[in-house]
Amino acid sequence: MCSLASLALAPQALAAKVENLRLWTAPDHTRLVFDLDSAASANIFSLDNPRRLVIDLAASEVASNAVKRKLDALDLEGSAIKAIRTGRQDDALRVVLDLTRQVNPKDFTLAPNDKYGNRLVVDLEFPGESAVENPIDPIEARIREQEQAAAKRKLKGEPAAPLPSSKAATHPKRDIIIAIDPGHGGEDPGASGPSGTKEKDVVLKIGKRLKRMFDEQPGFKAILTRNSDYYIPLRKRTEIAREQKADFFVSVHADAFNSPRPHGSSVFALSSRGATSETARWLAATENRADLIGGVDGNLSLNDKDEMLRGVLLDLTMTATLNDSLAAGSGVLANLGRINSLHKRQVEQAGFVVLKSPDIPSLLVETGFISNPQEERNLNSGAYQEKLARSIFSGIQSHFERNPPPASLLAWRRSQARGGNGGEYRVKSGDTLSEVAQRHNVSMAALKQANGMSGDTVRVGQVLKIPRG
Numbered sequence: 001m002c003s004l005a006s007l008a009l010a011p012q013a014l015a016a017k018v019e020n021l022r023l024w025t026a027p028d029h030t031r032l033v034f035d036l037d038s039a040a041s042a043n044i045f046s047l048d049n050p051r052r053l054v055i056d057l058a059a060s061e062v063a064s065n066a067v068k069r070k071l072d073a074l075d076l077e078g079s080a081i082k083a084i085r086t087g088r089q090d091d092a093l094r095v096v097l098d099l100t101r102q103v104n105p106k107d108f109t110l111a112p113n114d115k116y117g118n119r120l121v122v123d124l125e126f127p128g129e130s131a132v133e134n135p136i137d138p139i140e141a142r143i144r145e146q147e148q149a150a151a152k153r154k155l156k157g158e159p160a161a162p163l164p165s166s167k168a169a170t171h172p173k174r175d176i177i178i179a180i181d182p183g184h185g186g187e188d189p190g191a192s193g194p195s196g197t198k199e200k201d202v203v204l205k206i207g208k209r210l211k212r213m214f215d216e217q218p219g220f221k222a223i224l225t226r227n228s229d230y231y232i233p234l235r236k237r238t239e240i241a242r243e244q245k246a247d248f249f250v251s252v253h254a255d256a257f258n259s260p261r262p263h264g265s266s267v268f269a270l271s272s273r274g275a276t277s278e279t280a281r282w283l284a285a286t287e288n289r290a291d292l293i294g295g296v297d298g299n300l301s302l303n304d305k306d307e308m309l310r311g312v313l314l315d316l317t318m319t320a321t322l323n324d325s326l327a328a329g330s331g332v333l334a335n336l337g338r339i340n341s342l343h344k345r346q347v348e349q350a351g352f353v354v355l356k357s358p359d360i361p362s363l364l365v366e367t368g369f370i371s372n373p374q375e376e377r378n379l380n381s382g383a384y385q386e387k388l389a390r391s392i393f394s395g396i397q398s399h400f401e402r403n404p405p406p407a408s409l410l411a412w413r414r415s416q417a418r419g420g421n422g423g424e425y426r427v428k429s430g431d432t433l434s435e436v437a438q439r440h441n442v443s444m445a446a447l448k449q450a451n452g453m454s455g456d457t458v459r460v461g462q463v464l465k466i467p468r469g
C-alpha cells in the first residue's frame with residue numbers, strides 16, 4: 001500500500017483512468033464519486049480489525065500526478081473515513097478507505113450525461129442516522145427548555161421552580177412545521193450564472209435565512225432537508241418532510257435559461273394534469289433531471305404504488321392539499337413581486353417530483369434567473385437573500401394565520417380570540433384593520449362597530465375587541 005501521491009502509473013495499457021474523486025458528507029451518509037474517462041467495473045468489500053472498505057477498480061489507474069495531489073487533499077472531516085490509501089491488485093487500482101465507524105456501503109455506476117462523464121458512486125450509509133440532524137420533538141424540546149431554565153436559575157441563585165402538582169399538565173400547543181428544501185447540492189450544482197455562481201450555494205443561504213425566520217416566530221419550527229453541500233434525491237426530500245410531520249414543504253431554487261434576457265421570480269405548485277404553460281413544462285423537466293445526475297431513476301411512473309395511492313397522486317389538483325399550495329403560493333408570489341419583477345404573475349403548475357407529496361401542501365419557488373447578470377448579482381447579496389427569505393416567510397405565515405392546523409398554537413390563539421365575548425387582539429407592527437378582520441374571520445364593519453371606530457387606522461399596542469364571527 002502507498003499514498004495517492006506516491007502511486008506509480010502502471011506501465012501496461014489500462015481501460016479506465018480516474019480523473020477525479022469527489023466527496024460529500026451528509027448527516028446520514030457520505031458519498032464518493034469516482035469520475036472516469038471510460039466505464040470500469042468495481043469490486044467492493046469490507047474488512048474488519050481494523051475497519052476498512054476496499055474498492056478494486058478493474059484495469060484502471062489514476063490519470064495524473066495532479067489528480068493524485070487533489071485526491072490526497074480531500075477534506076475527510078465527518079465522513080467516517082480516517083484515511084484513503086491506494087495500491088495495485090493485479091491490474092486493478094485498489095482504493096482502501098480506513099473507517100472510523102460502521103457503514104453500510106452501496107454502489108452503482110452512471111453513464112455520461114450533460115454534466116459529467118462515466119462515474120462510479122459509492123455511498124457509505126451510517127446505520128441509525130437520520131437525514132435531518134435535529135428532528136423536532138415537541139415534548140423533548142419542552143424538557144430541554146425546562147432544563148435550561150433551571151440551570152439559569154441555579155446560576156443566579158434563584159429558588160428552584162415549584163414541583164408540578166400530581167395532575168398532568170396539558171401537552172404544549174404544537175408548532176407548525178415547515179420543511180425547507182434548498183434545491184440541488186453535492187454533485188448536482190443546479191444552474192450556474194455568468195460569473196460562475198452556483199444555484200446550490202445561493203439557495204442554501206436563502207434556505208438557512210428562511211429557517212431562522214420561522215424558528216424565531218412563535219408557533220413555527222423549520223427543518224432543512226439539507227444544511228450543507230450534499231445531494232439528496234428528490235423523493236427523499238419529501239420523505240424527510242413526512243418523517244418530520246411537516247405541515248408545509250417549500251423548495252427553493254434559482255432559475256436559468258440559455259439566454260441572459262429572462263428575469264423575474266416564479267412560484268410553482270404541483271399539477272398532475274400537466275403544466276399550465278410551456279415554460280412550466282420545460283422547467284419541470286430540467287429540475288426533475290437532477291435525479292439522473294444523482295444516480296436515482298428519474299422515471300415518474302407510478303406503477304410501484306398501490307391503486308389507491310395512484311388515485312390520490314393523480315387527483316391532487318382536486319384536493320385540499322393542492323388548494324392550500326395554491327393559496328399560500330399566491331401570497332408568496334405577491335410578496336416576491338414587491339422586491340423583484342415577476343416572471344409569471346400567477347402561481348404556475350408543473351409536474352415536479354419534489355412536490356409529489358399527496359398529504360403535504362408544497363411549493364417550488366424560483367427566486368430569480370441566475371443566468372441573468374443583474375439577478376445573479378442580486379442573488380449573491382446577503383441583503384437581497386434576506387428579502388427573498390422574508391417574502392417566502394411572510395406568504396406562508398399569513399396563510400397559516402388564516403388556516404391554522406388543529407392543535408397548533410396558532411389555532412389555539414384564534415380560538416381564544418373567538419371565545420367568551422369574542423376575545424381581544426393587540427395590534428402588532430405591520431397590522432392593518434382589514435388584515436385583523438380577515439385573520440379573525442369577521443367583517444371590517446363588525447370589527448369597527450365593536451370598537452366604536454369611524455376610520456380604518458390602528459396603532460401598535462392598541463387592543464381591539466373581536467366580535468363573534
